Amino acid sequence: MNEKPDRDDRSSKKLTSSCLYVGGTCFLCVALSILTIILFLSILFAALDVRLGFQSTSFRTLLISVFYAVCVPSISFLAEIIKSLFPWPILLILVLALIAWGPNRIRDLLSSAKFELPGGFKFDGGSAPPDIFRKEMGDAQRAVERANKEIEQAYDGAKIYVSQLRDRYDINKLVGDLALKVADAIGDNCPSDYRLTLYVPDLVFSDRLYQLSEYYDKKGNRVSEGRSGRAFSIRYGVIGRVWRSGVDEIEGELISADDRAQLGSAASGENLDKFIARRWGLTLDEVFKIRPYQSYGAIRLDGGGKSLGVIFFDSKLMNAFGNETLLREKIRSLIRESKLTLSLLEINLELAPWSRIQIFRNL
Structure with missing residues (x-):
């Protein structure tokens, strides 16, 4: 009974010694399992007629x-x-129609196109430049029209206010008296068409002169109607030049002898009109209106350290005012004696708090 257990132990050791262990795993058992699976798959592929091998594949x-x-x-x-x-x-008809339509129209059409393609690609041709310019000009035109209406209303109010100022400071009488005295200073040769008026700083714009009075003749009588209330640029004619410079001007010829000598044979007709336009800062239409007046004078009125106004007189006769230098001194003396300068200074102080529109400004 003691020998049987010994035989069982020996058989167990014999079976154990027939396996090849690698880290506790039987290598021979694993290999046998793999071979069995390969054999099974080979039989299966052969039965299903699956071709052996495969074609090499690339991204291309x-x-x-x-x-x-x-x-x-x-x-x-x-x-x-x-x-x-x-x-x-x-398709042929469409192509011919596009060619007849013209490349410019096609370019304009494409430039105004907007579309988006799959993948996030966007095309925005934008509006054609002429369309943008036309739109902006239209907006500007409407804005200017609104501004013009408001400016007209402002001048309507200014005319009412100026009428009150004229009456309060007796401007019409003062200008009429000065016209009479200047005519007397000119002397007996003072022409019958002599006339004098007064300009002051504009009430609406900072770069304009406002005609404060009508024209008055050599007897001090009013000889015009509806001329007061007009506004002119400070760059207009002799009144603008005298206002800007402060230099008095009295001339007996619209075109001086030196200018006529410079022009030579061109001192007539259209060439003369263009020369006057350049010399006086006028348009050709304005030249047509002033050309008959050969003699003119403009003197600035100053007071209290301020420029208060410009008196202007003219005549259609050439050399109508005699000795310009002597007349200038006489008029200066008359202005100092007149109450007109004081009245204009009071008006200027009254209008000082007003803010005026400035269109042009040098940057």
């Missing part, structure tokens, strides 16, 4: 396969639709 061959499997059928499908909807005669 994959793209080609996708192109032929997906893109070509899609393109063919779209081509069939286009051919059915747009036969070639219709």
Whole structure:
């Protein structure tokens, strides 16, 4: 009974010694399992007629396969639709119509196009420059029209206020008296068409002169109607030049002898008109209005350290005012004796708090 257990132990040791262990795992058992699986798969593939091996694949061959499997059928499908909807005669007519329409129109059409393609690609041609300019000009035109209406209303109010100022400071009488005294200073040769008026700083714009009074003749009587209330640029004619410079001017010829000598044979007709326009800062239409007046005078009135106004007188006769230098001194003396300068200073102080519109400004 003691020998049987010994035989069992020996058989167990014999079986154990036939395995090859690697880290506690039987290597021979694993190899046998793998071979068994390969054999099973070989029998299965042979039964299903599965070909052995495989073709090598690259990214290029994959793209080609996708192109032929997906893109070509899609393109063919779209081509069939286009051919059915747009036969070639219709396409030919469309091309000819576009050519006749003109490349400029096509460019304008494309430049104003806006579209977005799949993938986030956006095209925004924007509005054609002429359209943008036309729109901006339209907006500016409407803004200017509104501003012009408001300016007209401002001048309407200014005329009412100026009428009150004229009455309060007796401007009409003072200008009439000064016209009479200037005519007396000119002497017996004072022409019958002599006239005098007064300009002051404009009430609305900072770069304009406002005609405060009507014209008065050599007897101090009013000889015009509806001339007061007009506004002129400070760059207009002799009144603008005297206002800006403060230099008095009295001349007996619209075109001086030196200017006529410089012009020579061109001192007539259209060439003369253009010369006057350049010399006096006028338009040709304005030249047509002033050209008959050969003699003129403009003197600035100053007081209290301020420029208060400009008196202006003229005549259609050439050399109508005699000795210009002597007359200038006499008029200066008359202005100092007149109450007109004091009245204009009071008006200027009354209008000082007003803010005027400034259009042009040098930057």
